[in-house]
Amino acid sequence: MTTNGASLPAPLGLLAELTHRCPLGCPYCSNPLALDKRDHELDSATWARVFREAASLGVLQVHLSGGEPAARRDLPEIVKAAHDAGLYSNLITSAVGLTPQTLSMLVDVGLDHVQISIQDSDVMSADYIAGYKGASARKHAIAREVVKLGLPLTINMVVHRANIERVESMVELALSLSASRVEIAHVQYYGWALKNRAALMPTREQVDKVVRQVELLRAKHRGRIVIDAVVPDYYARYPKPCVGGWGRRSLNVTPAGRVLPCHAAEVIPGLEFWNVREYSLVDIWRASPAFAAFRGTDWMQEPCKSCARRDQDFGGCRCQAFIIAGDARAADPVCHLSSHHALVEHLTAAREESAYSYRRF
């Protein structure tokens, strides 16, 4: 039971960050600047236990991510453990580090779906953004392998100033790779993306143009590919319902075993995070102070507290409220009703043609 007597929600999804190791250096990475060291990583037996506990909580899907999950040599054991626990498994990968042989093994042990990131439709630009020459060729080749092995393929494209003019050709590329789904994911500013914000920020004109393009592309390609679009919330009127509400729909386990309500939560001071090495995932979901901190609506201040949308967007993102306004209980400043909204307008204007700070382990 939560403090206001409502029954505890059952989570749907688990984000399993298997490692923070990654061969790429994408400047928009949402991992924290302080990356978990290799020797702190949970072993596959612990992940197997976490998956069983997640399933008992009601979790239906696990997103195997990182860093680069393929950097784990025991990835097949981990995928098998997810399957054995009854979870639907999504591999969220750059494809760099995956071989056709490994992919085939993953299919054999029950992997359900693969999402491959592509940094741009233009190969040179894509490799530049990833900070890895030859990345594009590897990604395209593995994408074809995924389809050949009969698994559904999603292409994820993080959109920002350097590639936003090529949304249409990005969708065409996804189609040419026989993806059943493409995510046009405008960058969100956490972790390394926050560090590189001024270099990534698009203009309002660019963002509005993409909204129109996506609608046309959806109509043009209806039935051939699904186009999911994540809005750039700095340019939105209302905030996103971040992670479907704090401690409501999902949970995140870091490579070292800390359990977070969302991938950015460690930026908020004063939260106590529990570790799966010491507690079961069930106890963490139910009783971890970090999860209780913003669960439900009791914590809200005005204008969220009496807002008609409070059960729809949950006041937006707590991490973003802290990052931009310095107060994790405030309304997400991207909301036009936030008293801090002018800060967001200032940030969207702060664009710089600066070099990327590439994500480095």
Next chain:
Amino acid sequence: MDRPAIQLSNGACPRLPKGVRLTHNEAQGGWVLLAPERVFKADAITAEILKRCTGEATLGAIVDDLAKTFAAPRERIHTDVVNLLGGLAEKKLLELD
């Protein structure tokens, strides 16, 4: 130019493709359809339709079976089935062999 909606003929054999599965989950309160990074709640009727989408039965046979099993008007069942399966096919969550 918009693409036309997917046509569903009585002879088509609908099936859930690899990476899409229907499952019952107690903690989530019923039937759910699991798809790439998405979960859809499925009511009992949707579950009955999707259970029959094995790739072996034709659309016509599925409608017949449902009409018989639930003693419901065939035309009404046909409309519901076509709406459901057409929507799923458009989202790449159903194949029509």
